Amino acid sequence: EAGVAQSPRYKIIEKRQSVAFWCNPISGHATLYWYQQILGQGPKLLIQFQNNGVVDDSQLPKDRFSAERLKGVDSTLKIQPAKLEDSAVYLCASTTKVYEQYFGPGTRLTVT
Amino acid sequence: QKEVEQNSGPLSVPEGAIASLNCTYSDRGSQSFFWYRQYSGKSPELIMFIYSNGDKEDGRFTAQLNKASQYVSLLIRDSQPSDSATYLCAVHSGGGADGLTFGKGTHLIIQP
Helix, strand or coil, X not given: CCCCEEECCEEEECCCCCEEEEEECCCCCCEEEEEEEXXXXXXXXXXXXXXXXXXXXXXXXXXXXXXXXXXXXXXXXXXXCCCHHHCEEEEEEEECCCCCCEECCCEEEEEC | CCCEECCCCCEEEECCCCEEEEEEECCCCCCEEEEEEECCCCCCEEEEEECXXXXXXXXXXXXXXXXXXXXXXXXXXXXXXXXXXXXXXXXXXXXXXXXXXXXXXXXXXXXX
């Protein structure tokens, strides 16, 4: 079974630029999550999708972050404009059961 | 605000000894509890989950849950150098929004 795929793996941008991350979950997984992991901290949930609907986006900074999951499969997370404090690893996870969240390799974002 | 607290460490344990990792959580309504292992530069991988008071064993790992004390622990028996990693405690509060709340993690070092 293929795992969660994410791209790009690394991205360096200047502040105020925009960036987008892509995630392809494990086939058949209806639930998809985006987490932000700042160095030295645990992952923080940004948004949860169930199929193509948003279940929880309470911690998503909506003035600059947006996410979508068209057709209930792939998802993209966008930041516009980026700030220095957005430097982090962005992790995508998918699951059919809450106790089996599978994480992708992550995208490491550096904002300069 | 739901909080999960862990001692960041580092926790240094000699090879072959028992490593004991601890976690407390603030939301008394939390229902499920998870331990993830994260190697440097890698994404978290699930080790164990527990949702009933008491102990749950899986190979060299034992998770312990005390809901009255809002306390979760992970014991690693016969510690190996390959167990050196950051261990993340995560909590699920139940309901439809089932993203996890993570602690900052404990950095474990197994000394050969």
